[in-house]
Amino acid sequence: MDNRIRELRARHNLTQDDLARTVGVRRETIVFLEKGKYNPSLKLAWDIAKVLGVTIEEVFIFEENLDQP
């Protein structure tokens, strides 16, 4: 799963600290998310999308496995 957190965060002039404090997680979690090393819970994904003013689908890009029916 890919995401556009870094890009959208920059658009809103938010630092990793700001975003972390707003959604109630540690800065480390935002770092992990941006690096693609962690897939968030639905609640966290929803909170991040809300803060960035977009929908969850616009922040998190889920790549479907085309081999599966």
Place this chain on the structure above:
Amino acid sequence: MKKSYLLIFVALAVVFTTGVWFFTTGFAVSQLGVIQFGVIGLLIVFALFIVFSRFKSEWRGEPAEDELSKKIMMKASSVAYFISIYFWLGLMYYSDRVPDEPRHLIGMGIFGMAVILAVCWLVIRWRGIKNG
């Protein structure tokens, strides 16, 4: 916050008991003793690192632990549990062949479990967690 103070208390208790052990040996530590002191030192550094990162988060106005840190600890604990089972099996195999005092083996087992948990935590933290 309580958890951070509990970690500090445990680390201090370990430092104290290690100090008592060191002084009762009359400063004559064997080669194995040096390795044991080294491992204890590393475990204390590991505990202090966790405590420091928790306090740093609190000073920044962030929670001391969140869903990622909880998941990392949960996964590290579960992986360390399985590895520890095989570690104890190895110790049992070793105790059958090399005669040693039971208290030494139990000490090695507890040491080993602490090291395994610390290593698992570091590896999972470095690799990250992806669901599915």
